[in-house]
Amino acid sequence: xxxxxxxxxxxxxxxxxxxxxxxxxxxxxxxxxxxxxxxxxxxxxxxxxxxxxxxxxxxxxxxxxxxxxxxxxxxxxxxxxxxxxxxxxxxxxxxxxxxxxxxxxxxxxxxxxxxxxxxxxxxxxxxxxxxxxxxxxxxxxxxxxxxxxxxxxxxxxxxxxxxxxxxxxxxxxxxxxxxxxxxxxxxxxxxxxxxxxxxxxxxxxxxxxxxxxxxxxxxxxxxxxxxxxxxxxxxxxxxxxxxxxxxxxxxxxxxxxxxxxxxxxxxxxxxxxxxxx
Amino acid sequence: xxxxxxxxxxxxxxxxxxxxxxxxxxxxxxxxxxxxxxxxxxxxxxxxxxxxxxxxxxxxxxxxxxxxxxxxxxxxxxxxxxxxxxxxxxxxxxxxxxxxxxxxxxxxxxxxxxxxxxxxxxxxxxxxxxxxxxxxxxxxxxxxxxxxxxxxxxxxxxxxxxxxxxxxxxxxxxxxxxxxxxxxxxxxxxxxxxxxxxxxxxxxxxxxxxxxxxxxxxxxxxxxxxxxxxxxxxxxxxxxxxxxxxxxxxxxxxxxxxxxxxxxxxxxxxxxxxxxxxxxxxxxxxxxxxxxxxxxxxxxxxxxxxxxxxxxx
Numbered sequence: 001x002x003x004x005x006x007x008x009x010x011x012x013x014x015x016x017x018x019x020x021x022x023x024x025x026x027x028x029x030x031x032x033x034x035x036x037x038x039x040x041x042x043x044x045x046x047x048x049x050x051x052x053x054x055x056x057x058x059x060x061x062x063x064x065x066x067x068x069x070x071x072x073x074x075x076x077x078x079x080x081x082x083x084x085x086x087x088x089x090x091x092x093x094x095x096x097x098x099x100x101x102x103x104x105x106x107x108x109x110x111x112x113x114x115x116x117x118x119x120x121x122x123x124x125x126x127x128x129x130x131x132x133x134x135x136x137x138x139x140x141x142x143x144x145x146x147x148x149x150x151x152x153x154x155x156x157x158x159x160x161x162x163x164x165x166x167x168x169x170x171x172x173x174x175x176x177x178x179x180x181x182x183x184x185x186x187x188x189x190x191x192x193x194x195x196x197x198x199x200x201x202x203x204x205x206x207x208x209x210x211x212x213x214x215x216x217x218x219x220x221x222x223x224x225x226x227x228x229x230x231x232x233x234x235x236x237x238x239x240x241x242x243x244x245x246x247x248x249x250x251x252x253x254x255x256x257x258x259x260x261x262x263x264x265x266x267x268x269x270x271x272x273x274x275x276x277x
Numbered sequence: 278x279x280x281x282x283x284x285x286x287x288x289x290x291x292x293x294x295x296x297x298x299x300x301x302x303x304x305x306x307x308x309x310x311x312x313x314x315x316x317x318x319x320x321x322x323x324x325x326x327x328x329x330x331x332x333x334x335x336x337x338x339x340x341x342x343x344x345x346x347x348x349x350x351x352x353x354x355x356x357x358x359x360x361x362x363x364x365x366x367x368x369x370x371x372x373x374x375x376x377x378x379x380x381x382x383x384x385x386x387x388x389x390x391x392x393x394x395x396x397x398x399x400x401x402x403x404x405x406x407x408x409x410x411x412x413x414x415x416x417x418x419x420x421x422x423x424x425x426x427x428x429x430x431x432x433x434x435x436x437x438x439x440x441x442x443x444x445x446x447x448x449x450x451x452x453x454x455x456x457x458x459x460x461x462x463x464x465x466x467x468x469x470x471x472x473x474x475x476x477x478x479x480x481x482x483x484x485x486x487x488x489x490x491x492x493x494x495x496x497x498x499x500x501x502x503x504x505x506x507x508x509x510x511x512x513x514x515x516x517x518x519x520x521x522x523x524x525x526x527x528x529x530x531x532x533x534x535x536x537x538x539x540x541x542x543x544x545x546x547x548x549x550x551x552x553x554x555x556x557x558x559x560x561x562x563x564x565x566x567x568x569x570x571x572x573x574x575x576x577x578x579x580x581x582x583x584x585x586x587x588x589x590x
Binding site: 010013014016017018020021022024025027028030031034042043047088089090093095096097100101102103108111112115116117119121122123124125127128129130132145146148149154179180183204207208210211215226227229230238240243244246247248251254255257258259262265269270273 | 570
């Protein structure tokens with residue numbers, strides 16, 4: 001009896017959840033739909049949730065009249081390099097802290113833990129001065145360097161390496177494997193899952209970063225897509241189809257990366273949040 | 278007596294052997310460890326420790342952004358005490374924190390409660406709808422909302438006309454600007470909270486609900502006596518993460534309102550940016566940055582203590 005009575009309620013709750021999810025995702029749908037319409041249709045009065053005319057004119061305009069290809073290249077290159085460097089440095093450092101005994105190990109670990117607290121925004125002035133000293137303002141290097149400090153990645157690796165049973169290590173040491181071999185052939189391959197997860201969120205974070213690339217780039221030579229599409233907005237005025245086309249293009253790589261690797265992304269977010277707590 | 282001496286000698290010998298083994302191993306492992314940690318250490322020292330110390334030093338001078346200045350002691354900090362725009366930016370940051378932190382936490386919990394009872398692909402779909410905005414760049418988010426809330430053509434005006442029949446230019450209205458920036462921020466980042474709450478809710482054993490149902494507990498009683506207390510550690514985690522995150526607000530404010538109208542959305546990080554990069558006051562900007570630095574570290578320590586008290590760590 002109770003189960004039967006509960007069923008309509010459960011159904012209703014499911015419908016409510018779907019409705020809320022639909023409302024939440026609506027701005028994304030609306031942006032996509034707007035980008036696929038001609039400008040005159042966008043500003044027509046009345047509510048048309050499904051457009052009657054479809055066109056790629058907004059996208060064509062963005063490609064033809066903005067250096068979005070260059071911005072894409074800058075975003076892609078800097079984000080990929082940041083990801084590779086962060087993962088390489090963090091995995092090696094995490095391995096040393098977890099597996100090697102050396103003087104200053106606890107100090108290093110403590111310093112990394114303490115650095116979670118520091119707001120990177122507070123360092124924007126001195127980072128800019130430093131990049132200026134290096135001659136890297138408005139260059140890829142200037143975008144990349146200050147984004148290399150990701151203490152969370154070191155801790156994630158350290159904790160994972162901690163959890164690998166000592167037997168693997170002892171067996172390999174008996175076989176005469178060096179630490180470097182042990183690291184690259186035994187420990188890293190055991191957790192490609194974690195490496196993939198960290199790679200995806202590091203890439204997304206680098207692609208999405210606004211404040212720092214905004215400060216350190218001034219011309220199209222190094223400007224990233226995330227910063228660039230705001231320039232489109234300034235140039236276009238109220239041409240919303242074009243604006244939305246540019247926004248969709250900027251969002252595409254990260255949105256696709258998320259949709260493909262959904263489980264990995266959530267896993268990585270949980271991992272780093274658990275540690276930050 | 279003799280037995281005790283042998284035992285002592287044995288312990289001594291064992292200790293020596295251990296020490297020998299350690300010295301044999303340590304120099305080699307020390308070098309290897311240096312090799313493994315050097316890249317990170319170098320980046321850490323050059324890109325983190327040095328800029329932090331340099332910021333402190335800079336805050337005691339009247340230097341421009343690029344170039345040398347004179348040592349002025351604590352002058353910049355005393356100036357901050359009398360700086361109205363600085364004080365306003367602190368107040369606005371606090372107002373923004375108030376508008377976002379608790380609402381987003383409650384909303385995250387509410388959505389997670391809806392999501393967690395779904396199964397299979399339906400759950401993935403609904404979760405993706407809530408989480409997708411979180412992975413988007415901030416400029417995409419603000420562009421979308423500027424369009425959604427456009428006074429003439431924005432679809433959001435259909436909702437805003439409930440408040441004012443002529444529609445509202447939200448980002449040009451001192452009363453509406455900050456709350457709308459908060460709404461956009463919550464829309465953008467709430468997926469993260471939902472995710473944490475879903476994980477927390479999944480950890481609650483289902484037999485607790487079964488047992489309480491047998492005892493005749495209703496849905497509301499179950500929530501009050503099982504869900505709420507057991508999900509509380511996650512709630513504190515989300516609250517503190519959000520608090521620290523939102524204190525650092527800049528991007529959305531800058532992109533949606535530029536701090537206006539009439540400085541009504543001017544926030545702390547924007548003040549650093551403005552002083553250093555617009556007015557070329559490197560030293561004064563650094564002093565504001567130090568204040569932010571201290572503020573966040575203080576809240577982080579507080580968070581750490583809170584979580585330790587709750588036994589999360």
